[in-house]
Amino acid sequence: xxxxxxxxxxxxxxxxxxxxxxxxxxxxxxxxxxxxxxxxxxxxxxxxxxxxxxxxxxxxxxxxxxxxxxxxxxxxxxxxxxxxxxxxxxxxxxxxxxxxxxxxxxxxxxxxxxxxxxxxxxxxxxxxxxxxxxxxxxxxxxxxxxxxxxxxxxxxxxxxxxxxxxxxxxxxxxxxxxxxxxxxxxxxxxxxxxxxxxxxxxxxxxxxxxxxxxxxxxxxxxxxxxxxxxxxxxxxx
Amino acid sequence: xxxxxxxxxxxxxxxxxxxxxxxxxxxxxxxxxxxxxxxxxxxxxxxxxxxxxxxxxxxxxxxxxxxxxxxxxxxxxxxxxxxxxxxxxxxxxxxxxxxxxxxxxxxxxxxxxxxxxxxxxxxxxxxxxxxxxxxxxxxxxxxxxxxxxxxxxxxxxxxxxxxxxxxxxxxxxxxxxxxxxxxxxxxxxxxxxxxxxxxxxxxxxxxxxxxxxxxxxxxxxxxxxxxxxxxxxxxxx
Numbered sequence: 001x002x003x004x005x006x007x008x009x010x011x012x013x014x015x016x017x018x019x020x021x022x023x024x025x026x027x028x029x030x031x032x033x034x035x036x037x038x039x040x041x042x043x044x045x046x047x048x049x050x051x052x053x054x055x056x057x058x059x060x061x062x063x064x065x066x067x068x069x070x071x072x073x074x075x076x077x078x079x080x081x082x083x084x085x086x087x088x089x090x091x092x093x094x095x096x097x098x099x100x101x102x103x104x105x106x107x108x109x110x111x112x113x114x115x116x117x118x119x120x121x122x123x124x125x126x127x128x129x130x131x132x133x134x135x136x137x138x139x140x141x142x143x144x145x146x147x148x149x150x151x152x153x154x155x156x157x158x159x160x161x162x163x164x165x166x167x168x169x170x171x172x173x174x175x176x177x178x179x180x181x182x183x184x185x186x187x188x189x190x191x192x193x194x195x196x197x198x199x200x201x202x203x204x205x206x207x208x209x210x211x212x213x214x215x216x217x218x219x220x221x222x223x224x225x226x227x228x229x230x231x232x233x234x235x236x237x
Numbered sequence: 238x239x240x241x242x243x244x245x246x247x248x249x250x251x252x253x254x255x256x257x258x259x260x261x262x263x264x265x266x267x268x269x270x271x272x273x274x275x276x277x278x279x280x281x282x283x284x285x286x287x288x289x290x291x292x293x294x295x296x297x298x299x300x301x302x303x304x305x306x307x308x309x310x311x312x313x314x315x316x317x318x319x320x321x322x323x324x325x326x327x328x329x330x331x332x333x334x335x336x337x338x339x340x341x342x343x344x345x346x347x348x349x350x351x352x353x354x355x356x357x358x359x360x361x362x363x364x365x366x367x368x369x370x371x372x373x374x375x376x377x378x379x380x381x382x383x384x385x386x387x388x389x390x391x392x393x394x395x396x397x398x399x400x401x402x403x404x405x406x407x408x409x410x411x412x413x414x415x416x417x418x419x420x421x422x423x424x425x426x427x428x429x430x431x432x433x434x435x436x437x438x439x440x441x442x443x444x445x446x447x448x449x450x451x452x453x454x455x456x457x458x459x460x461x462x463x464x465x466x467x468x469x470x471x472x473x474x
Contacts, residue, residue, distance in 0.1 A: 070409070122372055122376065130407075130409075131384065131407045131408065132407065132408050132409030132410075133409075134384075135359055135383055135384050135408065136409075138383060138384075139359065139383065145383070145384065146372055146375060146376065146382070146385070147368065147371075147372050147375075147382070147384055147385035148383070148384035148385070152407065153390055170367075170368045170369065170389065171368065171369050171372065172307070172367075172369030172370075172373075173369075
């Protein structure tokens with residue numbers, strides 16, 4: 001057990017919150033109230049599909065400056081809605097959809113697990129979501145973060161090494177004093193490559209029927225746990 | 238009442254925590270245990286005296302890069318100790334003294350007031366202390382911040398406008414949706430100059446017998462309160 005760990009950093013989308021079910025429920029109810037019969041499942045899945053490529057554009061072109069996730073998501077959603085035949089949405093409607101990412105619901109174990117882990121560790125997100133998104137989500141979902149770290153603070157999206165190393169540095173810690181907790185093997189691999197400790201938590205329903213990876217650990221992670229309460233058990237919290 | 242305010246940002250040293258009493262108590266006990274009979278009151282007061290000038294050096298020379306407060310404090314304390322005749326301190330001892338700023342005690346109303354305010358508002362420090370310092374202090378003192386904003390995030394010390402405006406921007410808010418709470422009129426004046434709302438809370442014993450200002454409000458602040466519980470009362474929390 002890496003007893004020298006002082007801070008636990010959490011991937012958020014998929015690891016702490018169930019973005020897919022939350023967005024589909026939100027948009028379905030909203031669409032019904034507005035009389036818009038859209039393919040919200042299709043939109044949410046396509047939107048998440050656009051997530052990595054939109055960040056990769058920022059990562060590949062640092063000269064263009066950092067663009068926060070809210071702005072990337074707002075830009076992605078409009079053509080996706082058109083492609084799916086969801087018409088008649090106003091600019092304010094697209095703002096509403098984008099804002100949906102600020103009010104995602106936690107997995108059942110997230111709040112209790114984080115609350116336990118907070119007693120012995122500094123706990124923070126380390127997410128590609130921007131600070132406002134993560135802050136509003138924490139208020140909405142009751143996530144008891146000690147602080148909010150985001151790609152936005154370091155001007156680098158994961159899996160750039162600057163994000164992981166920047167988080168350790170801003171906490172005044174060495175990389176091995178920080179552990180990333182994530183449901184995604186690629187995120188953990190990038191964190192481990194620069195010296196962080198790692199913990200894998202499977203979220204096999206994250207992508208619904210589209211899930212095709214991350215059903216189990218694919219690396220020698222320091223911890224493999226069932227959920228965040230299991231992590232608290234294993235860390236003696 | 239500025240009902241559109243979504244986030245309350247707090248000056249920390251003096252406003253939320255009693256740095257002077259905390260440091261004097263800490264160093265006196267530590268000195269006694271180590272058999273070092275130093276003028277700890279003199280050291281703490283002199284150290285705080287070096288605080289503004291050391292940040293002003295950073296503010297005046299942005300080309301040299303931003304230097305976090307921990308590093309400024311560490312650099313200041315060694316010559317001050319020598320000047321006060323406190324000898325025999327090792328590098329690790331100076332690290333200990335510097336780390337003292339991470340474990341300051343809150344004023345009696347701080348934790349209860351912040352806990353109430355957190356129910357209706359985003360609450361965050363907006364301090365010249367670095368992120369690690371503020372995070373460790375929050376763990377030590379039980380300050381229930383939603384997130385930790387610091388001059389370090391914006392690479393500008395208060396009262397530079399970039400600090401206040403950077404905080405509003407990173408929260409996705411307009412300046413008038415953010416209120417600075419501080420015991421220092423100059424901090425509030427700088428915040429108001431760039432459009433933030435302001436609340437003054439007097440801390441007339443902050444500097445002990447050396448206090449020569451900030452006994453009362455010196456501007457048309459949006460709120461003047463007795464303490465953080467009074468602010469919670471006035472904001473309906």
